[in-house]
Amino acid sequence: MKTQYLVTACALSALAGPVLAEGSVSVLTWEGYADPSFISTFEEQSGCSVSATYVGSNDDFAPKLMAGGGIYDLITPSIDTTKLMIDLGFVEPLDTAAITGWDGIYPKFLGQDGIQKDGAYYGMPYSWGAIAFMYRDDAFTTPPTSIADLWREDLKGKISLWDDKSAIYVAARKNGDMNIYDLSDEQIAKAQEALLEQKPLVRKYWATAGELVDLYKAGEVVISNTWAGYQSSLLAAEGVKVTEFIPTEGAEGWMDSWMVVKDTPNKECAYKFLNMQLSELGQCGVANVNGYSAANAAAAKSCMTSEQFAALHQDDPDYLDSLLIWAPLADRFETYTNAWNAVKAQ
């Protein structure tokens, strides 16, 4: 109790302002990635005050940074957006030697094209997970196992799908096209057709995590895709019983990386922050708050219980390998988004 009081007092003094702090860092990130549960410890130890602005989707990063620099020091786009940030010139190469724990990161993540350019790293892998599927337990006697279950006539008006270009990935896999980040025009057209066929069955395309939770809670939908670990735990807290599953057609995987905004004046605090996020404090911080898996396996192993370590698939390289990690679409991006927009316009 006393320690808790002390922690609160520290948090308050940290909030009280940059007057006490030696430096500051401003992050544009997802909710939970700068949660007071671990950020206040960082502020106290480093003397850097943290101010966070939250995004609702990966589409928010570019417009926010395009409006002009000098506001944010660090951003956390997902691996489908990191390349765009590099190509737009919004971020600068990382000094990986100044980041402790870099070697503990899963090699699969360090091998991603999306966070590198010309032999330099621009992103520090932080957290990851699957775009799993999810159903309401009380709505199924035989659990669904396939993406095709989201096209079932008898579930009409009870289906939801993420309002994102990911919908094209889902439909392509249903069509048997597994090269989802490298689809030809014909394959995209076929996916678009499948989505149009599904449209009358869809109750609502979900746009935010909270919206999907509301849809399940209000009994509007019984099956959808989801950010594995996140919405299901929010629903569990509300007493709604749902189960996540990886369909036979496989699932996409996402991975978020910290990136340093070009020419930030707060480099010292930014690197202190990166080091913290890759350490036990940050890695277990995000795992505990958001239910996401950690990118630094070594840190995760030392700060997680063995149950949590297993539940987040940290001990299971096959699981990670089975995920189709989002890849940058580069100049194909427009064709994908255009197809999805055309579905929504109908």
Add this chain to the structure above:
Amino acid sequence: MSAAPRRNLAGALILGIPILWILVFMLLPYGIIVTYSFWIKKYPSFMPAFQLGNYVTLFTDPQYLQVMARTLKISTLVSLCSFALAYPFAYYLVFRCRSQALRTWLYMAVIAPLWVSYLLRAYVWKTILGTEGILNSFLISTGIIAEPSPVFLYNQFAMVVTLTYIFIPFMVMPIYTALEKIPRNLSEASADLGMGPWRTFLHVTLPLSMPGVAAGFTLTFCLSFGDFVAPFLVGGPDGNLVANVIATQFGAALNWPLGSALAIVMLIIVLSIVSLSDRLESRGNGGEF
């Protein structure tokens, strides 16, 4: 300082401030949007150009025409529904309601929701129209339906209901004002000349209130034409409106040029409606008979 320069200064301020305001907050942003609309999308973002490709896309790719047609339909329905509800209400307040206190109360009841956050008011309709919502509970408890029905939420019906509720004050206010301005002795004169109440209404009251009706139609139509929250909260898969597409072009698609072109087309539609209604109103004011 002599009086003349001071007067000049005052004159400059009186004229200058509004002109500066219009320049900085209207013409400049519109100019920027117009400029963007001629640019071209090129990975990773877009680049300056002068071409009409974005406008051509808007009128050749069926998805944009579809969304524009849907937006026109929804906003027309919202305006009609608002009119159907607001006119009798305003008429009652002005001509039938005997108690001044009751009239004030009823008028305030229409205006008061404007002080509540728009988002909250739209959100409330979700809890009313939902499958496990208030409307369904009511219908089941009265025995009208046996099973909760999903037909009230996440479709165009829900959007029209929500938008009508939100924008109806903008229909009530101008109609109320127009009706209030009508001299009472006109309807008395009409009665003296042997017209029944219906014909008096059709030939005297209604024509004289047309400026208010036109203003109400313009306001509700333009407001719902640019709305993008209702589709997001209570619309279904087929609920995308123009404003949502613009938001997507500026966000997910990172195609500001196309989004700007769409915004310009929308602006032209809205401006033509406003000028049309302006003409209607001035004709009404000038007296058409």
